[in-house]
Amino acid sequence: MREGTTTLVRREDYLAPAYWIRTADLTFDLDATKTIVSSKLAIERNSALPVQPLRLHGEDLNLLRVLVDGQSVSFRHEDGLLVIDAPAADAFTLEIRNTISPEKNTQLSGLYASGSGLFTQCEAEGFRRITYFLDRPDVMAVYTVTLRGDAKKYPVLLSNGNLVEQGTLDGGKHFAKWHDPFPKPSYLFAVVAADLVAREQWVRTRSGKEHLLQVYVTRGELDKTEHAMNSLIASIVWDEARFKLPLDLERFMIVAVPDFNMGAMENKGLNLFNTKYVLASPATATDVDFDGIESVVAHEYFHNWTGNRVTCRDWFQLSLKEGLTVFRDQEFSMDMAGSPSARAVCRIGDVRALRERQFPEDAGPMAHPVRPDAYQAIDNFYTATVYEKGAEVVRMMNTLVGREGFAAGMALYFERHDGQAVTCDDFAQAMADANPASALAQHLGSFKRWYAQAGTPRLNARGNWNAEAATYTLTLSQQLPDTPGQSGKQPQLVPVALGLLSREGQALPLQLQGEDAPQGTERVLVLTEAEQSFTFIGIGAEVVPSLLRNFSAPVVLDDGLTDADLLVLLAHDSDAFNRWEAGQRLALNRIKAALGHGEAVQLDAPFVEAMRSLLREPGLDPAFKDLALTLPSEIYVAEQISDVDPQRLHTVREAMLDQLATALQADWAWAWDEHQVQGGYRPDAEQSGRRALANKALAMLVRAAALSGEPVWPGKAYQRFKDATNMTDRLGALEALVGAHHELAQPALERFYALFRHEPLVLDKWFMLQARAPEKNGQVFAQVKALLKHPDFTLGNPNRARALLFVLAASNPAAFHRTDAAGYVLWADKVIEMDAINPQLASRFARSLDRWRNLAEPYRSAAREAIARVAAKAELSSDTREIIERALQD
Template sequence: MMREGTAPLIRREDYLAPAYWIRRADLCFDLDATKTIVSSKLTIERNTTQDVQPLKLHGEDLNLLRVLVDGHSVSFRQEGALLIIDAPAADAFTLEIRNTVSPEKNTQLSGLYASGGGLYTQCEAEGFRRITFFQDRPDVMAVYTVTLRGDKKKYPVLLSNGNLVEQGELDAGRHYAKWHDPFPKPSYLFAIVAANLVAREQWVRTRSGKDHLLQIFVKRGDLDKTEHAMNSLIASIVWDEARFKLPLDLERFMIVAVDDFNMGAMENKGLNLFNTKFVLASTATATDVDFDGIESVVAHEYFHNWTGNRITCRDWFQLSLKEGLTVFRDQEFSMDMAGSASARAVRRIGDVRTLRERQFPEDGGPMAHPVRPDVYQAIDNFYTATVYEKGAELVRMMHTLVGREGFAAGMGLYFERHDGQAVTCDEFAQAMADANPHSALAQHLDVFKRWYAQAGTPRLVAHGESDAESGRYTLRLSQSNTPSAGQPYKQPNLLPIAIGLLDRNGQPLQLQLEGEDAPAGTERVLVMTEAEQSFTFIGLPTADVVPSLLRGFSAPVLLKDGLSDADLLVLMAHDTDAFNRWEAAQRLGVNALRAALTHDDTPVLDAAFVEALRTLLRDPSLDPAFKELALTLPSEIYVADLVENIDPQRLHAAREAMLDQLASALQADWAWAFEHYQVRGGYLPNAEQSGQRALTNLALAMLVRHAVASGDNVWPGRAYQRFKDASNMTDRLGAIEALVNAHAELATPALERMHALFKDEALVLDKWFALQGRAAERGGKVFARIKQLMQHPDFTLGNPNRARALLFSLTAMNPAAFHRTDAAGYVFWADRVIELDAINPQLASRFARGLDRWRNLAEPYRSAAREAIARVAAKPELSGDTREIIDRALQD
């Protein structure tokens, strides 16, 4: 395996268009797990806007057999990962290459690899060069025709991009299939599958009147778990055509589920490859979260057909052009599928929680980078929360600034201008502004585009001043952004700030800005473009105003508004914006935790806060899904990012003490909620039932916690019985998690029973490993259990899902078990990074990010973490992917 320990820096400013264009790619594969022969015939044209240059093709881990130009041998040389032809004979020519690859030796799962007896590909970002020599860059777009030949018994299904144009039998038990994709695409969207699979099929008719075949391919025995994925695909097709007038454009659309996959899924043109986690679901094996994830990811990959495939990235620095935009689209789809305003708010809260727990720490760590990065060593490391989730927030701000209809017009202009092209983030923003020339976005486009160029999370400080005599309220705002690598100074961003004002009784006030003739509703969007700005509201009936700022989380910032706990209680009880109502509850929890950490004391929950939570829990007008979110304390991961010199053990102890208080103070209310919100009918993975199950499982967890602390066996016994009798995986997993997190005696037999019941269900075993990896730490027991599970016969580092289930649960979701005073967690981390890197560098580099925020730790954690990172850095054979993460972590 070729290792790239010191990969060169790639800079956005150095971009040059390719010296040659590949217009057509005719590929033929003689498929075999040990040795696959790849024959390519490429129709190439010189880019006449540039001087004559050598043709350079990328290739890694390939055995080159032949190179011909226009049918004749040609002089060439290989330098590292490049095949170089110094002097192509003409401005247009045909290049033929034959090489071999060994799929069964490809543990990186990038390129062509073997899994479960089948052959699959993953080409994004730079995997195609591990299949054959090519200009493996996103701005080289070709029309592909692909012929697959293989043993019919081993590989009865042969798939590639586009439309099936021919298939038939060959000698010696072999067969072939020929596929043609009429749409030019970059090599990262190429895919083939050769495997023994079965398919769920369904025909759909789009609004144009055309019929299309939908197919979902899975291993035999899994077909009954594909109904939800198919329904999600159909819903995505209908939604995209209705919302954005974007139709399905191929004769068929295929999804293939594979066990071994580094990512969640891949949007290859017409042939999406999916991690089984995001395809397979049944009531017995999948939770509400799984069903929801399948709907979201199926939609995301389907939506890429237009935002990513039909229009793609000019270069990898523009990755958010497709990913941020498509995340926004799948978020909008999920909110529309949820239905009610309350269910939509729950979706938005979930998206913001993800942003805060994954992206905000990234902004404050060594991997901080703009949504459109300026430099990288390994592009695989930039499939980040910043590119995806923060990128989606940028698109959402555009949507806020131009409105729903204006955004649809901007999308229409974007496709009118750029369909079939490889473009940049700037071109998307320009299309959105040009379609809405009178919007704040168009007026301040250069300011808005700073979001793409500047790393970090802006800090927004708000201060309000009331004048009782004049009925005026002045809101003074200031914004700043801390320095990051290469960016010591940051300019102000454009911030759309959704705002409402409430009186002390929680009544919304009519809003009229100074200079306006009359009030215009109870909510406004203020547009901030300077470092400091003031906005004055007039005609207010009271001076005692409680501001509700950043409604719906209208900008991805850290807000400091100086609100007291009394103010937050008003918002928590009365705010008409569901997000800010939830946010008020979260901030009250954060305040209590920070006070405990500051004073090195056990947190004591304010009686008014507890009573407010009780009122919220009992409120019949609120959705149970919202109640579950509001009654869940802020996570240790989120709070740790708000506190400097964090002691993870103290934070864990403080949060556990708060949970104990809530469990005790609301014991009767939890019992009421558990009984009141039981789902009485058959299982449906819809928003209403999912909310009920989420709340009853939270109530059960609190009841078991209180019972274990008080020595009562009733609720642990009920939880164990619920685990045994549950008719769905959501309730079964909720019950066993309640036992495991409370360290109840019945947790052990429940875990043993779960393994026995589902030992043949890979995705359920992943859940089994994960729930033990993220269990609430107590006395080092969880960490010791994780080390034991590494030796379990069902555990393997070779399968990304299984490795993530146990290892990532520890480092990304269980700070108290990971950050130990004896540094054992860091030693374990370093050993696993080195071990994983030898197998799968992409997976290793993601796992390596578990110590990104080591500088924010208090001693002795900080020094011990740095020592572990340095030990990994000392390994000379590290891959380029992992080397970049480790080196950046150690940079001053």
């Protein structure tokens, strides 16, 4: 069907292709102005379908020639497709010749120019911007690619698979021929032609085979590739050890690209990466950057099997590869972290991201199932729901079948589907079939509703202790809220990991009614109905339930616990996630109370003392303390209330920070002194945790000093900023000054710019730091507007646009949501401006106002007016129009 001028694609309308492409021989004569693409495709008719014309996708192509079995044929263009009447033969060779202009491709989709090089990005539907093709994931072909180009301009010529041949040509040109033996869909195709240098490393896998690993970067950046290479090696070792999945090509290549819409792309054997996730040195990258590189390198490498060897039948199944691979990279990161507390820090970070990005998505106009039912522009469904919630669905499977059972399910999945394009149902079925006695297999239909039903389930838990019977009955119920296009939803399988603590904090043995003996102090209850009760026996005193341990399901929990209960969990829970969660809920309760009463927040002594005890507790990991002493973000708090006044919320949270800074001033000073790192820089969990807590202590001390006018700690922060030997400490000191709006912040910012103006990724940090500074009297918004005119700012580079505009709109509510609507005016202007250059970037920026209906007046009406102004633009891309129209739907 059509809505306006945009086609709505529905999952229920899926049909297998009328033709298969078995092999693709491609030749590129590369030039930034005009690249000539010649393709020779071996095509077979799908005998299961009626005979019909061949319809090929193509966008912004200049067609020169079409031949079938060497003969010219007639063709026509219909609705953006190249249509060729059905050839007489069931199998035939199709040859196409066309030209494209990479330097005019500002969308960064297809073949485009970045700097002096040429690069590709084909997921989801970029290959059709290179040549005419069946550009859909269920058409898998074996590719042979010949690249020809100027030897000086493009000394490196790369494509997927193994290098077959290379040599020189007349006229100062050279060529390289690549062959990928594994059938793949067109979205995994890649080409690189540029002046690059490579870090190389040979590795031997468990089979005894030698493989060449290469990380390509622009000249002058090679010294920043060691961590990326080490991360790749660690990923290869881990995947073979954990899941018995080996590297399957002679070589594996990573290429860093400065202009890139995404974080990275898993093209078979030739991964293209945003430079942000490759380049790192202690002087230019923070601990967070090092962690990000390790995680993203792992994610893209793990796609080699979960996404490449087995791929998606259609784009509705995107979470088949993305949700599964996010889960795998999360598991890898936790294994790399090592200690239980460091693993918990990883898990807390993942859940914070889920709650701040995916839960609002579930509650807004773009709410969609993990496996969507329809889309206008597939690029809009690279979402937190598909990725992060999809990963939580996979994690629940892992919880239900256990680590060994999950590995068995993975093995069966590849045994059945290697080399195929399949569905989310196929993966779930393999997991169930490999674990027939599991709750997953017994309730598979209920579990698979996680793929089909949008929205975040509400889990209600209430306990009743019967002193006479010495029992504790826990009643769990679930409710799934209505979302756009979905209502009246059915119960889903919810695994609830729990423990029971005495009032003194002692973990109690857990024995359900009907069982012969206790089964440890932690277990998983399986909720499959709208409401179920579970009775534990042998409970001789009142208990505090610790529910949803390690965040065992992506739900909103209402357990009715009091502050006294939460203080028990904060002090004693053996589950690090729930210990952190208890602290967050105590802080949230105080923020909400202040907002509800309309009064100034005044922190109570029990809360302050609990925070002090946590900070001082010797057995806790410093990284955990840093997270536990971080107040819930304004973004997260806004999702817990209605009629949000961003200015009022900001004022309340800042007042709480001020009080924590002053009340714990001596404790912060202790934390600063005790957590200095001695020796050389290492981005490992131990050092990173110490730096994180020391930098938080410094920020709080500078905040307290700014309130009192005391000059010592701001002076120490400025000195730290100047003397720091790594970017984590330098940026931490700068953030402390900027966050307190201290007078030393400006000279520090100027010095930072002078030091790093020629380091693009570091300059992104400079823009970002100013965009996310706590708003004060409109200063931050005014500074962002000034920075838009800075000579180093450009909308053409996605990283730079994200560093300034995205951070303002998505991460700094008080600076963006203004009573004079200036933030919304800026948003509308930039959405329209971006859309003309890069629709993918524009549509993502447009989502900053997804939750406008949750705002109080006057923000709500002003935000709607800005969205309507964008909607009125007739020439919007389909990517951006889908977001805007859905935002306005009642």
